[in-house]
Amino acid sequence: MAVAQGVESAADEQGEEVTLFVARRVDPGHEESFESWAAGILGAAADHPGNLGTGLLRPAAAGDPWHLLLHFRDAEAFRAWQASPARAACFARVDGHHVEVARRELHGMEGWFATTPTGARRTPPARWKMAVASTVAIAPLTLTANLLLTPHLAGLPVVLRTLLLAPLISTLMTYLALPAVTRLLRRWLFPA
Incomplete structure (x- = not known):
């Protein structure tokens, strides 16, 4: 071996x-x-x-x-x-x-895309495509956090607020949003 x-x-x-x-x-x-x-x-x-x-x-x-x-x-x-x-x-x-x-x-970022079933079998997409896909995945998460969570956390210092939101958004990005966007955009990200 x-x-x-x-x-x-x-x-x-x-x-x-x-x-x-x-x-x-x-x-x-x-x-x-x-x-x-x-x-x-x-x-x-x-x-x-x-x-x-x-x-x-x-x-x-x-x-x-x-x-x-x-x-x-x-x-x-x-x-x-x-x-x-x-x-x-x-x-x-x-x-x-x-x-x-x-x-x-x-x-x-290539590593994120390789962990999806489609990405595991293909060459990683171009970096600009990864940036677009990541933006499509993270924008709704950030918007939702700002609309639903930030008003409840407004009394906290900005650093503490960020330390609470960052792991939540990162986890949702990794396990929910990015896999969904990668599936949705797979033909564009990984052309045959």
């Missing part, structure tokens, strides 16, 4: 977030042991300095690959994870019943 090395890119200079998106094909009957291994490597990555989150996407159909997502603060944190003893220890426990079939290193 070859372990891919980190790749330097233009994002190194920009300090952009890095999302590693790895597809692994699992031999039939070994899904449970793979899930255990995946939980181990994702847990180790989550404990690594600079990690912003991990995820496991199960296959859409039998025989399709599983997808692991590892999200890092920047290219430096990503490279440190790639070279870490914790990562090496996880790969030392690979049982030979799953193999990497694809790997993509995504920078900035």
Whole structure:
């Protein structure tokens, strides 16, 4: 089993977030042991300095690959994870019943779009398209928050108000609005 090395890119200079998106094909009957291994490597990555989150996407159909997502603060944190003893220890426990079939290193907003079912199978859209789609997703959330929540929070200092609204809007953006907009605009974002 070859372990891919980190790749330097233009994002190194920009300090952009890095999302590693790895597809692994699992031999039939070994899904449970793979899930255990995946939980181990994702847990180790989550404990690594600079990690912003991990995820496991199960296959859409039998025989399709599983997808692991590892999200890092920047290219430096990503490279440190790639070279870490914790990562090496996880790969030392690979049982030979799953193999990497694809790997993509995504920078900035590309990682958000890769976590949708359509985005997982395609090249990320152009950055300007991602900006348009993100605006379409976040505008209704911001407007709704300003109309419904801000009047009730008007007595709070602006910093505290922002600290209350930001995680709410971010969560709704990640789990509700962006997946819906990506589905709605999929043909425009990911042309055939």
